[in-house]
Amino acid sequence: MAKNRLVSASSPANARLRGGDLYPCFMFAGIDEVRLGNIFDFDEDDFRKRREDFIRASRKSNREDCGSCWAANICGGCMGSAFWASGRLTGNDPSWCEFQRETIAYVAEKIARLHSDKMLWQRLADAFKNATYEAEQRGVIV
Numbered sequence: 132m133a134k135n136r137l138v139s140a141s142s143p144a145n146a147r148l149r150g151g152d153l154y155p156c157f158m159f160a161g162i163d164e165v166r167l168g169n170i171f172d173f174d175e176d177d178f179r180k181r182r183e184d185f186i187r188a189s190r191k192s193n194r195e196d197c198g199s200c201w202a203a204n205i206c207g208g209c210m211g212s213a214f215w216a217s218g219r220l221t222g223n224d225p226s227w228c229e230f231q232r233e234t235i236a237y238v239a240e241k242i243a244r245l246h247s248d249k250m251l252w253q254r255l256a257d258a259f260k261n262a263t264y265e266a267e268q269r270g271v272i273v
């Protein structure tokens with residue numbers, strides 16, 4: 132996940148609708164403002180430009196609230212929910228942001244508590260190592 136952008140921007144999983152229209156994410160399907168092009172009438176230069184515009188809008192440094200948000204280096208954000216809540220490509224979804232910040236603060240506090248207990252911290256570190264090892268063995272992580 133790119134920490135400097137909200138999710139969906141530049142995602143390889145572009146939505147494609149009947150008629151061949153391309154969008155950066157299924158949540159934007161049908162929104163002309165972010166339509167990237169059409170597979171039956173494809174203009175690569177126009178596609179690249181529109182995609183760059185969308186990526187630019189997703190950068191936290193270009194968004195209305197992210198620049199001053201303490202969670203910006205951790206938050207994954209969501210362009211789709213932000214757009215539907217605010218009606219603007221660079222707007223945010225206040226409910227989602229509040230939930231995101233509360234979740235990050237909750238997890239940070241739990242980690243801090245665990246870190247103050249050496250035995251629990253070691254058990255957590257071991258559990259992560261084991262989970263990572265098992266995921267590598269199963270090919271989930273390469």
Ligand code: SF4
Binds near residue numbers: 209223227229231
């Ligand atoms: S919580 Fe909201 S304002 Fe903060 S970085 Fe994430 S999307 Fe931006």
